Amino acid sequence: CEILSSLPLQMSLYFNVYFFPFWWLVTVAILYLKYPALSDYYKFILVTIMILVSLTELIRLYLGYVGNLLEKVPELAGFWLLTLLPQLPVILFLLFNEGLRIHSLERALHIIFAAFLSFQVVAAFFTLRRMVNTLASRFRVTEFHRLEEQRPGPAVPGLATGSGS
DSSP: OOOOOOHHHHHHHHHHHHHHHHHHHHHHHHHHHHGGGSOHHHHHHHHHHHHHHHHHHHHHHHHHHHHHHTTOHHHHHHHHHHIIIIIHHHHHHHHHOGGGOOOHHHHHHHHHHHHHHHHHHHHHHHHHHHHHHHHHHHHHHHHHHHHHHHSOOOOOHHHHHOOOO
């Protein structure tokens, strides 16, 4: 039985679990410091982004661990989608939008987080592809064996005619 989970993806998830609380604390502290200097719509956007990223990241990391370690395709696909759609664009928005008055420490943390997310998107894609291909081939083999068992065996000439000794 071949192991389909990805060690590089698992290592990235492991380090991401420890990096995310640090990223969150520093980002919230810097947001607290620069909050009075921001315009009203950036205040609303940043608070919404922090809530969205916090909730999504917890779900995303859980799905990544379960999907990769237990080799479950739906969970790993959910992890990949949550990484690709809300997380990566939001972090890139935080990284490249100059209207947010980005602090240098904040930029460094966003670059590291974006690197984690980018690597995880690529690693999860290849892991998902390998898992799906392997599971599809296992399914084909079991279906082939099931059809072979249902197929009638060759007829024995003496028993079919009723003639014998």
